[in-house]
Amino acid sequence: xxxxxxxxxxxxxxxxxxxxxxxxxxxxxxxxxxxxxxxxxxxxxxxxxxxxxxxxxxxxxxxxxxxxxxxxxxxxxxxxxxxxxxxxxxxxxxxxxxxxxxxxxxxxxxxxxxxxxxxxxxxxxxxxxxxxxxxxxxxxxxxxxxxxxxxxxxxxxxxxxxxxxxxxxxxxxxxxxxxxxxxxxxxxxxxxxxxxxxxxxxxxxxxxxxxxxxxxxxxxxxxxxxxxxxxxxxxxxxxxxxxxxxxxxxxxxxxxxxxxxxxxxxxxxxxxxxxxxxxxxxxxxxxxxxxxxxxxxxxxxxxxxxxxxxxxxxxxxxxxxxxxxxxxxxxxxxxxxxxxxxxxxxxxxxxxxxxxxxxxxxxxxxxxxxxxxxxxxxxxxxxxxxxxxxxxxxxxxxxxxxxxxxxxxxxxxxxxxxxxxxxxxxxxxxxxxxxxxxxxxxxxxxxxxxxxxxxxxxxxxx
Amino acid sequence: xxxxxxxxxxxxxxxxxxxxxxxxxxxxxxxxxxxxxxxxxxxxxxxxxxxxxxxxxxxxxxxxxxxxxxxxxxxxxxxxxxxxxxxxxxxxxxxxxxxxxxxxxxxxxxxxxxxxxxxxxxxxxxxxxxxxxxxxxxxxxxxxxxxxxxxx
Numbered sequence: 026x027x028x029x030x031x032x033x034x035x036x037x038x039x040x041x042x043x044x045x046x047x048x049x050x051x052x053x054x055x056x057x058x059x060x061x062x063x064x065x066x067x068x069x070x071x072x073x074x075x076x077x078x079x080x081x082x083x084x085x086x087x088x089x090x091x092x093x094x095x096x097x098x099x100x101x102x103x104x105x106x107x108x109x110x111x112x113x114x115x116x117x118x119x120x121x122x123x124x125x126x127x128x129x130x131x132x133x134x135x136x137x138x139x140x141x142x143x144x145x146x147x148x149x150x151x152x153x154x155x156x157x158x159x160x161x162x163x164x165x166x167x168x169x170x171x172x173x174x175x176x177x178x179x180x181x182x183x184x185x186x187x188x189x190x191x192x193x194x195x196x197x198x199x200x201x202x203x204x205x206x207x208x209x210x211x212x213x214x215x216x217x218x219x220x221x222x223x224x225x226x227x228x229x230x231x232x233x234x235x236x237x238x239x240x241x242x243x244x245x246x247x248x249x250x251x252x253x254x255x256x257x258x259x260x261x262x263x264x265x266x267x268x269x270x271x272x273x274x275x276x277x278x279x280x281x282x283x284x285x286x287x288x289x290x291x292x293x294x295x296x297x298x299x300x301x302x303x304x305x306x307x308x309x310x311x312x313x314x315x316x317x318x319x320x321x322x323x324x325x326x327x328x329x330x331x332x333x334x335x336x337x338x339x340x341x342x343x344x345x346x347x348x349x350x351x352x353x354x355x356x357x358x359x360x361x362x363x364x365x366x367x368x369x370x371x372x373x374x375x376x377x378x379x380x381x382x383x384x385x386x387x388x389x390x391x392x393x394x395x396x397x398x399x400x401x402x403x404x405x406x407x408x409x410x411x412x413x414x415x416x417x418x419x420x421x422x423x424x425x426x427x428x429x430x431x432x433x434x435x436x437x438x439x440x441x442x443x444x445x446x447x448x449x450x451x452x453x454x455x456x457x458x459x460x461x462x463x464x465x466x467x468x469x470x471x472x473x474x475x476x477x478x479x480x481x482x483x484x485x486x487x
Numbered sequence: 488x489x490x491x492x493x494x495x496x497x498x499x500x501x502x503x504x505x506x507x508x509x510x511x512x513x514x515x516x517x518x519x520x521x522x523x524x525x526x527x528x529x530x531x532x533x534x535x536x537x538x539x540x541x542x543x544x545x546x547x548x549x550x551x552x553x554x555x556x557x558x559x560x561x562x563x564x565x566x567x568x569x570x571x572x573x574x575x576x577x578x579x580x581x582x583x584x585x586x587x588x589x590x591x592x593x594x595x596x597x598x599x600x601x602x603x604x605x606x607x608x609x610x611x612x613x614x615x616x617x618x619x620x621x622x623x624x625x626x627x628x629x630x631x632x633x634x635x636x637x638x639x
Binding site: 398 | 528551600
């Protein structure tokens, strides 16, 4: 049964009021979030580059209170519209720009600029934002050239602005816990002698673009791109990127430096373009570094493949004479292992530093729906056993009791915004990321040279 | 020349008595502790734990088989008490032959539930129990040290 409008209210008024009420209810959560972002502590932020990585950062930043997006910038209208619409959905009102110089000139009250453009544009975009007086969060790899990366450090130093590079594992509480509490604090790995890391990714086709959405060639060429195919697949071309060692490897090689607290003294590498005929950069790279650390030399190997996801996905594995730590942004690949010769770890589990495995390797089989959960008796961890004189005793598996319940980029952005507010120091400042860029980019030189290349300590100083 | 029995000498009554006693003790202890375990959760024992454990068991079997919840729930809720009673009766020697038959039937009933969810490992495990009980029944006439003896 329909309800008649009250006297004095026409049917049209009633429908209009109902529509307004419905809109208010639907938009409520977004408006509340936007209002919360407009407090006194609010930071005005712009995003340059609304592509794949820009969207990841946007989605992570939208979960952080006290951030108001004032502008988005992208050369491609298709990407720009996406960023603008996403932000408007969450109560922001960004002004869209095609040119970052115009954006910086038109929105002077920005506090920070997030740069997520292709690597070869990082230095130009970051330096311009720094010179405009803004703090900068720039995606990794810092630049596709050492000189580009150096210019960013120098500009940040000159302007006194903050420059954070997007090596987001450095703000991940799991990685911080692993380094500070497990490796350095408790020394559970003993003397770290080796590390290896890999990122194996299945074959992927080149990126295309929707029909009638391409950018005219003359516009692309004015911005340094050869054509739409290279614009969309810039990671594979030498002019725009450092290749997969810079695209994927940079994250994990940075973790070698982070965990070992050192820069390498040498690198040898191999790789090639063996699968994708229309790419310029290598589709597989293998690198071996030598790190001098206070406890001795650590040799590390790194593999990145783009033709197979076999081999266990992506992880960084640190191995010592008493234990090993397999880390990954994906907790499923993360595990701690104790060597049979190491002192007992049960007391570390009792103190809460580490956990007996609740799932995965080393964990008891999960109870079936009709079974009573297995009772685990303290002190009955897996016993060490030697199967054969040639084999070592089996490693026992343990877990870390730390989880990350946020998007993986969120803590790193939070660290950046906290540093702007003076509540924290940057986890990946330009100087540190410069050392990583030098470490990473040398691999491509070593592949081309087909020999071991040496680093000098001065190489890592901008 | 004297003829010899190719199967060898028959076991003495003493050996058969000990064989049965070992079986009775093993089955009795196993049954009693299996029942007590139903009351345990996180190291504590209580009736609340019992009904939680047995409720999960009934729901799990029903969820994965054709057996209705009323049947699995009734069986599960009586299982722990029966295991404790039968286990204690075997240890004490109370009507041992009848107790063994009831214990065997209980394990067959439990096996039926596990067969319904195709839990082959559990079925094989219970089959060993049933086999031991069958062996015990074959030796039951050698029962000694019993508080309430069977009629011979």
